[in-house]
Amino acid sequence: MTTLAIDIGGTKLAAALVDGRLQMRDRHELPTPASKTPQALRAALEALIEPLQAQAQRVAIASTGIIREGALLALNPLNLGGLMLFPLVQTLESLTGLPTLAVNDAQAAAWAEYHALGGKYHDMAFITVSTGVGGGVVSNGKLLTGVGGLAGHVGHTLADPNGPQCGCGRVGCVEAIASGRGIAAAAEGSLAGCDAKTIFSRAGQGDEQARQLIQRSACTLARLIADVKATTDCQCVVIGGSVGLAEGYLAQVKAWLAQEPAAYHVRLLAAHYRHDAGLLGAALLAQGE
Numbered sequence: 001m002t003t004l005a006i007d008i009g010g011t012k013l014a015a016a017l018v019d020g021r022l023q024m025r026d027r028h029e030l031p032t033p034a035s036k037t038p039q040a041l042r043a044a045l046e047a048l049i050e051p052l053q054a055q056a057q058r059v060a061i062a063s064t065g066i067i068r069e070g071a072l073l074a075l076n077p078l079n080l081g082g083l084m085l086f087p088l089v090q091t092l093e094s095l096t097g098l099p100t101l102a103v104n105d106a107q108a109a110a111w112a113e114y115h116a117l118g119g120k121y122h123d124m125a126f127i128t129v130s131t132g133v134g135g136g137v138v139s140n141g142k143l144l145t146g147v148g149g150l151a152g153h154v155g156h157t158l159a160d161p162n163g164p165q166c167g168c169g170r171v172g173c174v175e176a177i178a179s180g181r182g183i184a185a186a187a188e189g190s191l192a193g194c195d196a197k198t199i200f201s202r203a204g205q206g207d208e209q210a211r212q213l214i215q216r217s218a219c220t221l222a223r224l225i226a227d228v229k230a231t232t233d234c235q236c237v238v239i240g241g242s243v244g245l246a247e248g249y250l251a252q253v254k255a256w257l258a259q260e261p262a263a264y265h266v267r268l269l270a271a272h273y274r275h276d277a278g279l280l281g282a283a284l285l286a287q288g289e
Contacts, residue, residue, distance in 0.1 A: 003286050004049060004056035004096070005279040007105060008032070008063035008072075008088075010131030010181075015048045016276075017055055018283035022115075024276065026052055038086050046095055059092050059100040060286035062108035062278035064132065066149040070102055075153060076132055076167035076175065101286045103145070107152055108281030109271070110136025111143045113238040115284060116272035121235040125228050126271070127154060129221060129249075130241035133175040137232055143285075154228060155179065159220045174224050178217040180243050186213055200246050218249060222256030226264035240271030 005024075007014040009032060016027040030048050033040035053059075066073040070089030092100045110126035117124065126136045133155025137144045144151040155175035156168050163172030164185065176182050180196030187194055191202065191209055203210035221244075225237050239250055254268055271277050 001057045001287070002055055003283040004052055004059045004098070005283045005286075006045070006049065006059065006061045006063075006092070007276075007278040007282070008045075008061065009105065009278075010064055013044055013048050014276075014279060015052055016279055017052055018060075018280060020287065022280055022283065024279065026055075027276075027279075028052065041086060042091055042095075045091065049092075049095065053096045053098070056096070056098060058286055059096055059098050060282035061088055061092060061100065061102040062105040062282040063088060063102060064105050064134065066153070067102045067104050068149045070100075072102070073149075075150075075156065101282070103282055103285055104134070104136070104149060104152070105278040105282075106134030107136040107143060107145055108279075108285065109240055109273075109277035110138055110152065110238075110281065111284055112273050112277040112281030113240070113271055114138045114141075114143070115281075115289070117236070123232065123234045124236050124238065125152075125154075125232060125234045126238045126240065126277075127221070127224070127228070127244065128241035128271075129178055129180070129217070129239065129244035131180050133173075133179045133221075133224075133241075135228070137228075137234070139232065154224060157224065157227065159223065174220055178220040178224070178243075183213050183217050183243070186216070196243055200243075200249075204247075214249065215252060217243065218252035219256045222253050222260065225253070225257055225266065225268070226260045229264045229266045234266060236267040236269055238269045238271050240274070240277055242275070245270060245274060 003018045016024045072086040072088040089100045135154035136152040159174040160172040164176045166173035166176035183196045199210045
């Protein structure tokens with residue numbers, strides 16, 4: 001059975017057809033609409049799936065934000081154009097006429113990465129560092145989603161009580177410091193207004209401020225990983241996302257984590273499925289695997 005898998009992120013929308021062997025084909029991408037309206041998101045989703053939906057028997061959605069009873073709640077509205085509530089499952093069922101499942105994108109990615117480990121670990125965590133910082137936890141071989149869909153949202157744990165305000169309303173969240181948006185927001189002087197991709201490029205060219213901004217992100221993430229280890233006693237942590245997978249970033253995180261006491265050390269791995277983990281994890285969940 002073929003699944004139409006959709007990934008809704010803060011900067012892009014992706015869709016692909018995934019078969020029962022987890023083989024992906026006909027991948028399409030569109031930018032996440034800048035407009036802060038449900039109508040704009042619906043129109044973008046309709047355009048994204050139009051060339052694919054006739055070949056699918058079901059739909060599986062991985063989306064940033066909290067998924068609760070099929071609806072999308074943007075915990076940090078800045079990451080999804082200001083949307084506070086969007087009837088995700090209802091919208092896709094209406095557009096396609098197909099049975100639809102929706103799950104948080106980091107939770108979906110955690111499930112895909114757990115399967116990629118081939119049963120080597122039964123307790124693992126996944127952390128994505130991208131526009132925001134998200135996470136998913138697999139405990140004793142089971143994906144944790146939580147009664148309200150909040151499980152694994154580790155990016156909204158406290159990193160610095162005197163830090164910047166996060167889009168979720170709290171002060172000093174990991175996401176407000178370590179994410180691509182957080183890196184860019186802290187830039188000053190010649191880097192003011194630059195996005196995270198540009199800041200990484202400037203760091204590679206020897207810019208000291210850029211280097212320090214990335215180091216601050218990596219240090220914050222390492223401390224988060226130590227907290228996750230203390231909370232879950234996971235056997236490994238998989239890192240994904242555009243920032244998490246940027247050249248040299250994981251090595252910095254490993255170096256900072258090594259400075260924590262030994263009890264908080266845990267194996268760190270780069271995401272096996274790279275930027276497609278959310279798509280594949282949603283398809284796996286739709287298959288009941």
